[in-house]
Amino acid sequence: MFSEKELLLVPGPTPIPPFVERAMSRPVINHRGPAYEQLFATLQEKLKKVFQVTGEVFVFPAAGTGALEAMTVNFLSPGDAVLVISIGFFGDRWGEIAERFGVQVTWLKFPWGEAATPEAIREFLKKAKSPYKAVLITMNETSTGVVNPLQEIAPIVKEAGSLLLVDAISGLVAMPLPMDEWKIDAVAAASQKALMTPPGIALVAVREAAWKFVEESRMPRYYWDLRLARSFQSHHQNPYTPPVSLLFGLDAALTAILEEGLDQVFDRHRRLRDLLRNGARHLGLEPLVSDDRFASCSLTALKVPEGVSAAQLIQTLRHQYRIEVAGGQEHLRGKIIRISHMGWVHESDIHLVLAALGQILTKGSSQN
């Protein structure tokens, strides 16, 4: 009876607001007809505002990983030298994608739980014999809850003459990312994070000045081909069938986000983060990211105290409190839990998860 009563606090998919669900229940329409073209045209305008970009935003039926692959095959060519700055699981994944496609990857890795430092990046780029074609970096690392200081990193990369490609899948809308202002060449995002829409839509935004690199890429591509997408987008259509019902949802979500105002949405995410971090510390739960400056406003990783089983804690939250949180990945498995505050999450949700954690931990065990 309570299977659908669940507080979904994993870092994607995130909870869907009822107004987004209602929008998706609209009957599916012909993607080659005028009603769709009107939808796609307004969606395009809203997306540009959210990405803070004058260039185009491309919409793929795909998971966020598809957006990473799309940036890789549209901006790079086999043999290109790129710098992959990784601070965790998803940075590693993107670098692996690039390697699979024959790109020559140089890794600059930072310890999981820490942010990339502008100084280290500047030093690294300085000692490169020739400029990297591109620098690939994660805005917000979902595996650790760390946000990179992109505002400081971006000018360093642009000075070095490289393209700056950013994975903002779990960061967009939760924290500021003014693409044009920071001169970020391309940004990947996905529907199921702070955009409050079910999974199935991948987004790639391209800064106008960066378009010429798409034309130059010699990577084989069809599904992800931005040139093909652009030729259809000029008349508000897509090369192949778009995920119409999900787009109805995304349109409703974007309307709500823009009505609230981007700055207010950023503030809201920050407030939730602070509430959770302070509340957790009060319970004796230490955030993985100690420095507030690099603590993500999208999600928070908490260290599981000595003697407590992370798996058991997740199970107890699931079964006794109907709260879904995520565990750690790779070497952080068993060491942290990850709690999302992206999208349609309210202070009351954070209060509930804190109350639940407090009750479980003060009982002196997580087995009950």
Next chain:
Amino acid sequence: MFSEKELLLVPGPTPIPPFVERAMSRPVINHRGPAYEQLFATLQEKLKKVFQVTGEVFVFPAAGTGALEAMTVNFLSPGDAVLVISIGFFGDRWGEIAERFGVQVTWLKFPWGEAATPEAIREFLKKAKSPYKAVLITMNETSTGVVNPLQEIAPIVKEAGSLLLVDAISGLVAMPLPMDEWKIDAVAAASQKALMTPPGIALVAVREAAWKFVEESRMPRYYWDLRLARSFQSHHQNPYTPPVSLLFGLDAALTAILEEGLDQVFDRHRRLRDLLRNGARHLGLEPLVSDDRFASCSLTALKVPEGVSAAQLIQTLRHQYRIEVAGGQEHLRGKIIRISHMGWVHESDIHLVLAALGQILTKGSSQN
């Protein structure tokens, strides 16, 4: 007020039954939790029944075109010689995808509106100096409403020692395609056709005996990598976030299809086709495909009579009758209209579109 009262008879997306819509309104769940694993395990079993295959069926957040690209990059390697049998727009598209990925394509094209003939294929394969690595063929050509005689073609291809890869995007579930029995190595499908689910899910089914070719392929891939998908599928998960809400819908649609029974579903599609073809002929509208044996049970293309504007006919159906049909593609633009009878379409829908066509055409013009 009537914007949502619409009879959607384009060949995808097709109408969504209310029970599928209701299933999709279930709140989104954690794709790394036990509820999802249970869903995905049962979905897998249902998909195998629908594809009539003992091998695995892979689920991608993607459009149908993604399934074509996935088959291309998982079964072929750059430089491989393949035969692309094309009878229309979508056959051409698949061949283009293969060419983009460096596959050496030999084309065997048949006139739009006709089926591929087993004799011609046998002759063509006979005169090849060495066997083609694979033969790529469309089951049901959506641009013309022609179904290929795959039951006869399959043994010819297998005798020639080639892999048989089939695009069944607009054919699956509307017409028989017993994969194991016909020894078809891989089949592509998509949610938004006879599977009665919104667009956003691409499917690739692989015959067990064909798996070894996936391991051998040297094509660069990540998003479409079936090896990666398989490693997660073994514990009922996916490498990246699946389109959870669409999968709820697909699961409900598959349940309905299997409860009705595949043979009954095929019969139903055939009845609708016959009703539409006979009714159209009665109105003096000639089907593009004259031979009943090759007339698709998914959709029917009707020739627009001399002196009638196809664009105007489509507009009148849209605005006066709230019926959405499709026009012709490429050189058939302006010459045909295409009416889908895939999925959640009832006899009453066909009666309505016939009545509308009758009224418009007997008024002697399509301008009113």
